[in-house]
Amino acid sequence: MVKSKSPDIDVGKMYFSYADHFPGRISSMCKLSSVIKAIEEKLTKRQLTMFKKDIFGHFLECRSFSFSGVILHNLLLRQVAHEEDSREDQLWFQIGEHLIRLSIVEWCLVTGLSFGVDTNKKNDEMEQRLRNTYFGGVHRKINVKEFDAIFKELKFEEMDDMDALKIALFYFADRVLNARKNHCQINFDWLDQVDDTQYFRKRPWGLLSWEMIYESLDNVLFEKDEKFKKTRLKNPDHNIEKYNLYGFTSGVQAWIYEAIEGLPSTWVVKMKNKIPRILQWKPMASSRINFAEVYSFFNDESRLGDVLQTLEPNSKESSRNYWVSVKDYLPSIPGWVLKHQPSINVMLSAPDDYGVYTNVGNENLSTPTSLYSFYGDVSGESVQVFSEVPPGVSKFGRAYIPSYVYNSPYMIPPIRRRQNVRPLPRLQILEHAIDMSMTVKINPLRGLKDSSMFAEFDRWFTGDSRVRRRVQHPRSFFQIILGTASMGWLGDEHIHEYLRLISEKERQYPNALLQRVTHTDTFFWHTMSKSMTDVDMLLIPVNLDGEHWVLARVDFRKNKVWIYDSLITCRDDKRYRLKFKPLEVIFSRWLEYVGFYNIRPELRSADPWKVIVVRSTPQQEPGTGDCGVFVLMVTMYLMFGLGLEFNASHVEYFRKKIAVDIFNDDIVL
Template structure:
């Protein structure tokens, strides 16, 4: 089963991202062909995303990208200058079991990466079609960390700190910046078809940068476990019956926030401290890694599975969280440019497009800060050389970050520092379990 098909279910509640069902078949309308102002073809062709073959010389001339947002954008599409070949082929990623995912009854639009109309190496949106956006992130990393620290006893918190998600306790202040992520998404680049399920590519200035499960692992420190052990079904639904009103009670994400804060963790004895740990691990996984709208039901399968804590610890949290991020980001701006234009024709005062992002968006934000050098200190400050890399970063309050400033910075080669097309493990990371788990599972890692 293709992982992409499986993960459509993660996009629950995405209004405007689906077509209605007609005559028993889903009607899919392909993306409109983008119109480019083609000038003299460049001498250097974009070969990085194709596998050892040159692309057709249909790119515009190399010119400087625009420095002003929306109304003053250039009508041309600069081609990034990159060197060397990268082989993006590697083993396809699949999720197991499918029961992890909450099924959706709605079909979605065809993803941008499935569109046949965009040439490999081109941005999905020309600079002339860029538009301002406002993102709501469903990921509540800082608030979840705060709730866990406030509710667990000292002993329970120590147990959590030493477990699979414990390092994220250092991310208690990690404000989300929709401005930065929207600017990134505007620059998504079409890439080679066989690798599209595994990678996202973006153009920053004259550079291309890749987000794949390799980068995801190095930034988040989540392990790429392989689910070989069967869950102990003898403990099925015990936590639900003991703490959450039984198997027939429906609990959505927002309701679980309140329930978690009402649990009396301090009254649990030594034996029940393990239950406190299990509930906190589930809470983090479902509210941060599996982040979605408040009205969605919690993942009851995960709540049952965490009672077999050894099984839960060995789950492929790197893969599970990465696949959700891939789905969310690859679909985030699909047809949003057309929607923005049509709405503005009807309402000239419409000046921003609003949309949601799902999954562990803080991990993507941390990757941006790692991949793009020279970022202003009012956006992010890099602290001590810690691992995983998300722990090195101290993002600033999003209110201090201006859309036009970010837009200009991402297009200004004179201000950009070192831009890392891919991330590679350093000597310290190379020996860590989370990296070895990815390396062992993916013997041919692109880089």
């Protein structure tokens, strides 16, 4: 099955390039925890003991197995194409630089369900006693949701214990292993078959559940990338693709936890060594996990623990029926896996961190996660609201994380880091100083006097082998800057790289600064509490709703945050206003927390912070990916005290200038 427009995806290549990755919200039809809870609540003590000793009894320990759709979605984005003759028994995914396999082997080891040849009974061989006795007869139609309600209304204490066991076994099989939408009819064949408990127990539930989850995983993202792009063109507010997963999704989660070691404890906790392996894990609440966090973790070799390509049985598992049943069906490792080069999947930048979690019911954050961790929720009653304040901010700034974690709205995918790569720049503190020997007239629009700089870049970009020079970034990096790939959306590394050049230019021409001002990287830094005390103003690249760059100018003397948004006219003022409310309270508390006012006590004020949008900000063309370009230009103009006298017609030139400046590792003023 092909998941993109091209039907000829090379073996070993991800179906979706990084540039085509998108945030998703999964609704899982599998209700493992709720089904276990219902069984424990409804069955009598004796009936529950009987269930515990039967084929699905071990799952009673999974009463707190939260669904983590964000992790599962990030896995599905990384599925790689493989040979047709191996498609029936295994799926392959790339995590960092590693390939991992999900096959019937891993499935049985994780779930404890057996494999084998299925011998399904014919309809005329099956009894329908349970249907006639408890569920209204053979002519009554019952969907999944209705059966949930019926199960909870049955009087199990008045029921024959064996009938109670049979109904509970069917309930688990149909609601967990065969999980479907609520409106689907229950599997009446299974309900009839469970009356013959010996036959029901011998069925290869590992195979039956594997077939359904395989089909669900392998088809679920088919053409979802194109659907996401088309919908987004029609509706710019569309920032997440929703879809359903069927079958035993909890088993897939448990396999991920087994295959990828070192997952953060805020995602999942390993309780103790148990078999089958699903019993070892306790997933954390999905609201603690967001798309960008998982995306960056899966791409970061320095944070990944051991990544297991396949799972192997331990000594205890080797004697279990589920392993004995599957060991003769072991799929071989395809030859292409042994020859696989991870670099085949290093592509252009990918959209990321849309500020939206991938599980139903989660809410977007309104403030930096670092600030929330200090102070918790903030009451809106204590906050003043300004009519000038702009629409829908779901994230303001960044949490305290190393900048190698690509926590951005438009991500540059991972490339193996060499030890000699230039380290990320620290926050640059710049004091106003007069040096008449280094005066400079700054005009970013006047063009380059030396056209050879443009010409050399053009030759290198088009592949001229005669251009002999070392360039730090690949051509794909510059394609995005020039707007020829990924809609021209700049990622953290583009923003970061140009801010580094601005910092170097500030040191070269310190007298060009008209005020005590500095800027941050695309992340808040641990050292900020010290460095901010030397300046009166701070410029911060920020993303709104994870899909749009803006610039925040923090004025420490006036207790104001000015927002430079190149798409103000496209935003809903009410949403914007409400989302900014908590920030006006929290920012001052954050400055207290990092010790800012201990060094600058004269700036401490009882007045609340105010967030104001600068309506005169130059505006980009709606529907373009030019926001990052505007952020860089506004930053440079403000740093050097220039009026914001440019507009959307200058974007093409600015893109070329940014590319050439980075190519030459110097900004030409």
